[in-house]
Amino acid sequence: MYVIVAGAGKVGWNLARELLAKDHEVTLIESNRRRYLVVEQELEHAVQYGDATELWVLERAGIQRADLVIAVTGDDEDNMLICQVAREKYLCQRIVARVNNPRNLQHFKLLGIRPAVSATDLILRLIEHEVPQYGLVQLLALEGERLEIIELEVVEGAPAAGRRVDEVELPEGALIISVLRGGAGFVPKSDTVIEAGDEVLLILDPGLESAITPQFTRAGAGAA
Amino acid sequence: MFILIVGAGRVGSAVAKKALEQGNEVSVLDEDPLSHEQLDKDLVDSWEDAGGRFTVGTALEVDALLEAGIEEADVFIASTNGDNTNLVVAQIAQRRFNVARVVVRVLDPARAAWYAEQGLDTICPTQHAIEMFERAALSPAEA
Numbered sequence: 006m007y008v009i010v011a012g013a014g015k016v017g018w019n020l021a022r023e024l025l026a027k028d029h030e031v032t033l034i035e036s037n038r039r040r041y042l043v044v045e046q047e048l049e050h051a052v053q054y055g056d057a058t059e060l061w062v063l064e065r066a067g068i069q070r071a072d073l074v075i076a077v078t079g080d081d082e083d084n085m086l087i088c089q090v091a092r093e094k095y096l097c098q099r100i101v102a103r104v105n106n107p108r109n110l111q112h113f114k115l116l117g118i119r120p121a122v123s124a125t126d127l128i129l130r131l132i133e134h135e136v137p138q139y140g141l142v143q144l145l146a147l148e149g150e151r152l153e154i155i156e157l158e159v160v161e162g163a164p165a166a167g168r169r170v171d172e173v174e175l176p177e178g179a180l181i182i183s184v185l186r187g188g189a190g191f192v193p194k195s196d197t198v199i200e201a202g203d204e205v206l207l208i209l210d211p212g213l214e215s216a217i218t219p220q221f222t223r224a225g226a227g228a229a
Numbered sequence: 230m231f232i233l234i235v236g237a238g239r240v241g242s243a244v245a246k247k248a249l250e251q252g253n254e255v256s257v258l259d260e261d262p263l264s265h266e267q268l269d270k271d272l273v274d275s276w277e278d279a280g281g282r283f284t285v286g287t288a289l290e291v292d293a294l295l296e297a298g299i300e301e302a303d304v305f306i307a308s309t310n311g312d313n314t315n316l317v318v319a320q321i322a323q324r325r326f327n328v329a330r331v332v333v334r335v336l337d338p339a340r341a342a343w344y345a346e347q348g349l350d351t352i353c354p355t356q357h358a359i360e361m362f363e364r365a366a367l368s369p370a371e372a
Contacts (some may be wrong), residue, residue, distance in 0.1 A: 059297055082289070082313035095288045109289055112317060114324055221338060 009034065009088050010079030011057035013044045016103060020075065032066045036078075058083050060090065068095045075102040081112070087128060088118045119149075136224045144206070154182070155210050157221045161201040165220045171195040178210035179217055230359055233258065233302040233328075235288045236309030240334065240354075242267035244306060249281050256282035258297040259309075279305055290317040299326045307333040312340065 006029045010017050014036035021033040026046070033048060034057040035041040041054040055062035057078070068074065074091035076084035084102045091097040103122035104110050111123035145154040159166050165173045168194045170181055183206040184193045190206075199205065207217060230253045234245050237259040245268060249255045257268060257276075262285050267365035276283055286293025288309055299305070305322040307315035312335050319333035332350045334340035342354035 040354060058340075059337060060343065080313070082317045083313070085317055086313050090340075090343070093347070108291075111291070112289060112321060115318075 006030070006072045007067070007077065008032075009057075009063070009066050009068060009091075011076045011083070012103075013052060014077065014079055015039055016077045017075075018048075020077065021051065025051060034062060034066055036045065036150055042044045045217070055228060058086050060094070063087070063090065069106045070100055071097050073097070073099045073101070075103075078177055079105055081109040081205070085109075085116055085118055085216045089116055096103055101136065116161070119182050146211070151211055152202050153211050153214075154206060155214065155217075156204055156206050157218065159201050159203045159205060161221045162223045163201065165199050165205075166201040168199055169195065170197050170199065173220055174219065175207075176213050176216045179213050182206050182208050193211075230254065230303045231298065231301050232306065233299055233322075234306045234308060235259070235294075235297075236307065236334075236347055237267050237283075237317070239267070240307065241306065242270075244308070245281065246272070249279060253289065254288035255280075256280075256298045256302075258284045258286055258293060259320070260285065260287045263280070266267065269284075287304040287343040288314050289321075290364055294318075294326075299328065302326070304326050304328070304330045305330070307331070312336050316340070316344060323349070 007029050008024050008029050010021050010031060010033045013021070013033050017033055023148045028085070031051050033044065033052040034055055035044060035052060036056040038054060041052060045219055052168060066119060068091060071091070074088065074097050076183045078089040079085055088100040088102045091100050100118065100165070102113060102118045102121045104113060104121045104126065105169045107123045107126040107129070109128065110121060111124055144156055156174065173181065181193055184197065185204040186200065199224050205221065209217065231256065232253050233256045235258045237245065237257045241257065242264070245257050254285045262345045265276065265283055268281060268283065271278055280296070284293060284297040285369050286296065295311050299322060302322070304329040307319040309315055313336060319331050322328040323331045330335050330350070332352060335344065335351045336355050338353050338356045338359070341351040341356060345351045
């Protein structure tokens, strides 16, 4: 796969390094001359000097044949426009944009830039969704598809502990998709018995967390 | 007409004053409070006394755009010193707030041309300068 990464900050540089290690062809574009010279010592010809919001810079990097364009500069306007021209002018099928200020996420959506990834937003969501007494972690939220994947720890004495998967009382729209036990994960069958100490992954419609968590925690615990 | 101008540099403030002089309602948004001086310059009274509005805020802040009156705007002018900011905020004005007339300054000729094809009313000072230089310096001298 040929990938263009715009912005050689910490995110862009590490991303380029990982993609190269996975044998992808990568061009990293950096507009700050000093930063470019630093990164160039390691990545050599895989990094180009230039402003990735300029069309000729993208064309020089070969955007016409890019399979994926990733815009991870520290500037949201730049990331929006790089992705917009990549998709609409150069018909690149896949784009990924970084959102620096989560408040700008609405603008990315308005311009049809998807997916737009905001590290701040992801961490905020983890903080909001992580209810310590339940040990619930939201792993993935597919907003467009309206699905979530969460991870829960099964507490000793919880209703689900010692029960078969098909006996766990789950609301409509929730499904146990994986069980992690003793460091290994497996896909449970309906007769798999959930044990205390297991970590279970569930896929669910958004908003069902509060109906699900009581099954995996002790009655009364965390009710405050 | 209600005219909202984002970016009160030389160009933005001059257009703002002209628009006010012509009897329009004019609101200016700029992130730098000092840019207010550009607007006061050459006016007998202050910009506000002359009837203008001024809001401090950045172009991508929706609250600032609302405060500056984007919902009532008939004309939106993006004239900050950043092409990328102008192109993004102009599209916000057009797509989200449905402003009837959106004019955007883009210094980069290549992108000014492409975004014009996409339906934005772009003005490219660089392109004008290139053409003027060509006429002034490269056209055959008149005998």
